[in-house]
Amino acid sequence: MDHEACALRLNGLSMRFGPVIAVSDVTLDVRQGHVHALLGENGAGKSTTVKLLSGLITPTNGSIEVFGKPVVLRSPLHAQSLGIQTAFQEMTMLPDLSVMDNMLLPHAPSGATGMLSRRKLRRQIEQHMDELEFDISLDVLVRELNLAVQQKIEIARAAFRKPRILLLDEPTSTLSSSDVEWLGRIIARLKSCGVTIIFISHRMKEVNEFCDDLSILRNGKHIATRPVHEYTHNEVVELIVGRSISQVFPQKTVDQTSDVVLAMENVSSGSACNIDLQLHRGEILGIAALQGMGQLDVFETCFGLRQPQQGRLLLDGKEITLLSPEDAIRTNVGIGFVPEDRKTEGLLLNQSGLKNASLPVLRNFTRWGAIDGQNEANSAAAVFKRINLHERAIWMDASSFSGGNQQKIVIAKWLLARSRILLLFDPTRGIDVGTKHELYELMADFVRHGGAILFYSTEIPEVVNMSHRVHVMYKGRVRATLDGSAISETRVMESAMGQSEVLPEAVNG
Numbered sequence: 123m124d125h126e127a128c129a130l131r132l133n134g135l136s137m138r139f140g141p142v143i144a145v146s147d148v149t150l151d152v153r154q155g156h157v158h159a160l161l162g163e164n165g166a167g168k169s170t171t172v173k174l175l176s177g178l179i180t181p182t183n184g185s186i187e188v189f190g191k192p193v194v195l196r197s198p199l200h201a202q203s204l205g206i207q208t209a210f211q212e213m214t215m216l217p218d219l220s221v222m223d224n225m226l227l228p229h230a231p232s233g234a235t236g237m238l239s240r241r242k243l244r245r246q247i248e249q250h251m252d253e254l255e256f257d258i259s260l261d262v263l264v265r266e267l268n269l270a271v272q273q274k275i276e277i278a279r280a281a282f283r284k285p286r287i288l289l290l291d292e293p294t295s296t297l298s299s300s301d302v303e304w305l306g307r308i309i310a311r312l313k314s315c316g317v318t319i320i321f322i323s324h325r326m327k328e329v330n331e332f333c334d335d336l337s338i339l340r341n342g343k344h345i346a347t348r349p350v351h352e353y354t355h356n357e358v359v360e361l362i363v364g365r366s367i368s369q370v371f372p373q374k375t376v377d378q379t380s381d382v383v384l385a386m387e388n389v390s391s392g393s394a395c396n397i398d399l400q401l402h403r404g405e406i407l408g409i410a411a412l413q414g415m416g417q418l419d420v421f422e423t424c425f426g427l428r429q430p431q432q433g434r435l436l437l438d439g440k441e442i443t444l445l446s447p448e449d450a451i452r453t454n455v456g457i458g459f460v461p462e463d464r465k466t467e468g469l470l471l472n473q474s475g476l477k478n479a480s481l482p483v484l485r486n487f488t489r490w491g492a493i494d495g496q497n498e499a500n501s502a503a504a505v506f507k508r509i510n511l512h513e514r515a516i517w518m519d520a521s522s523f524s525g526g527n528q529q530k531i532v533i534a535k536w537l538l539a540r541s542r543i544l545l546l547f548d549p550t551r552g553i554d555v556g557t558k559h560e561l562y563e564l565m566a567d568f569v570r571h572g573g574a575i576l577f578y579s580t581e582i583p584e585v586v587n588m589s590h591r592v593h594v595m596y597k598g599r600v601r602a603t604l605d606g607s608a609i610s611e612t613r614v615m616e617s618a619m620g621q622s623e624v625l626p627e628a629v630n631g
């Protein structure tokens with residue numbers, strides 16, 4: 123590519139963390155004014171590359187050119203002075219500060235001190251948020267906001283500083299589809315102003331829609347860079363995982379039984395209304411719905427996080443009351459929940475993988491009031507092996523793991539607890555293709571061995587390809603139930619958008 127036209131040029135860039143080579147001899151050009159996707163499995167080195175380009179860390183080897191000039195990025199401030207702004211994957215928001223204060227972090231744009239300029243800044247930020255069509259109160263504390271809104275602030279903050287180069291590290295993994303469209307509009311607008319953007323995502327749809335060029339990293343190495351349209355979808359997946367994948371989804375198991383392990387009878391709970399549901403042993407029962415259709419209330423009710431206003435819950439045909447997750451976890455009940463936001467709900471991030479995994483079953487490892495550490499570690503090691511999680515997960519903090527591996531730890535926890543019913547709520551969100559594949563295999567294996575899974579995913583193809591039956595929810599109610607070969611993306615989408623309700627309502631009305 124023409125040297126002049128490069129916003130960024132990476133020359134043999136390498137980054138080593140002790141024994142780990144996170145980025146290995148990466149040479150690639152990022153064309154100025156283009157949107158450049160960076161793809162790769164978890165652990166491929168994407169975030170490390172972003173950190174190198176943000177001046178957060180300095181490379182062990184190699185060099186970086188910014189707009190044709192070789193630079194040594196000494197600090198984030200230095201990178202910012204060259205026009206590089208970043209929305210980091212691990213968000214950098216301070217929860218106890220207001221949105222306004224976070225917008226000014228880590229430092230206010232220069233010259234901004236004193237009350238007057240703060241007022242001025244506030245007006246600027248308000249105007250910026252308006253331009254971004256981001257409706258948010260600047261005075262609310264960030265901790266009160268959900269993850270999606272926090273992510274949007276992280277993006278808005280990077281855009282606020284008038285970047286010439288904008289790095290977006292997995293900005294969409296926590297966003298709803300309408301927020302993704304919002305980001306798409308922002309990316310298009312910045313691009314039309316000549317901003318160069320690096321965009322990291324695990325979703326091909328976004329890459330196809332937003333990006334011009336696509337680079338793939340694998341094990342820290344640069345594998346390919348081409349215009350997006352020059353790849354086929356399968357090629358991208360194969361280049362990412364480094365092997366041909368004959369099938370992304372495992373064969374559906376045929377071992378479902380007629381034993382109903384968990385049932386809801388006419389349950390209304392939160393925004394879920396009159397839900398009838400029967401989960402069989404050996405079955406993956408899919409729930410499909412657009413955002414906020416009551417699906418989370420169904421899951422929370424099955425885990426004792428929420429009590430029904432009406433109706434009953436049955437376990438093995440007998441009525442059961444789940445007042446709290448402790449009731450659901452109990453060995454004779456055996457329910458495990460993998461929630462949507464594993465970072466705050468599923469894991470204790472500053473605890474080791476071992477501690478996280480053995481948490482619900484700690485009393486099994488307790489003898490005479492003390493924890494039998496050896497037994498605990500052995501049992502966890504066996505489970506980690508089964509889910510193909512590296513041994514170092516035993517002692518490393520959960521925070522140091524990639525999203526996919528964090529999710530595996532959450533699942534390890536329930537396998538260790540010998541759960542027989544798993545409630546999986548959007549478990550593959552933000553996870554790379556390789557690990558997704560492993561999770562699918564794990565799910566198939568779990569039901570093949572007599573478990574049962576209630577499964578919701580925002581990715582309709584997952585629900586369609588993994589589930590034996592699918593309940594489609596719309597506005598709190600189950601609007602359609604699809605079975606076997608009737609399960610298709612089209613049918614699911616029709617019902618999820620409420621199209622199947624048109625007739626009955628028209629009749630009633």
Ligand SMILES: Nc1ncnc2c1ncn2[C@@H]1O[C@H](COP(=O)(O)OP(=O)(O)O)[C@@H](O)[C@H]1O
Pocket residue numbers: 139142143144162163164165166167168169170171522524
């Ligand atoms: N601070 C660190 N210390 C040790 N290893 C690290 C550190 N940061 C990243 N790694 C390792 O480097 C590799 C690449 O990580 P990362 O760049 O975060 O990948 P990606 O963003 O593509 O998922 C992984 O094996 C990860 O465990």
Ligand SMILES: [Mg+2]
Pocket residue numbers: 165168169170211291292
């Ligand atoms: Mg990353």
